[in-house]
Amino acid sequence: MKHIFVRPARDGDLNKFSEWTVKTKDNLADARALMYRNTVTWCAYDQNGPIVFVPVQKPAMMEALAINPDADPVDVAIALKELTQAIITQCHIDGSGEIYFLCKEESTQRFAEKQLFEKLPWSTYRVKLSDLEKPK
Numbered sequence: 001m002k003h004i005f006v007r008p009a010r011d012g013d014l015n016k017f018s019e020w021t022v023k024t025k026d027n028l029a030d031a032r033a034l035m036y037r038n039t040v041t042w043c044a045y046d047q048n049g050p051i052v053f054v055p056v057q058k059p060a061m062m063e064a065l066a067i068n069p070d071a072d073p074v075d076v077a078i079a080l081k082e083l084t085q086a087i088i089t090q091c092h093i094d095g096s097g098e099i100y101f102l103c104k105e106e107s108t109q110r111f112a113e114k115q116l117f118e119k120l121p122w123s124t125y126r127v128k129l130s131d132l133e134k135p136k
Helices: 011-023 031-035 073-094 106-114
Strands: 005-008 040-046 049-056 060-062 099-101
Touching (some): 011 040, 073 106
Parallel strands (some): 060 099
Antiparallel strands (some): 005 040
C-alpha cells in the first residue's frame, strides 16, 4: 500500500506552493487569506515530495438566527448590524480574516447584501464530523 503523509508546509515549499497555486485550474485562491494569523498551510506528500498544498483558514461562521417573532423589523436590522460589528471585533482578536453567513430567508439575504456581506457565486460544501462515525 502506498503511503501519503500530511505535514505543515515549510519555508522551502514556498516556490512550489506559489507555482502550483497559479497552475491549478479554476483555483479560488486568495493570497490575502495566507496572511490571516490563524491560517495554516498543509502539505500532503510521499517519498517523492509534495503532492498537494491546502491553506486552511478559520473564519467566523454565523450559524443561524433566532429572531424574536414580536420584534420590530427595524430593531432586528439594528441588532444584526451590532452583532456583525461584535463578530468583526472577535475576528480581529482571533486572527480570522473572514466571516461567513449562510441564509435562506429573503429579508435576511437583503440585509446581508446591503451591509458588508458579499454574495458568493459558487457552491458551498460541508462535512459534519458527527456524520463520519455512525453509532452501532
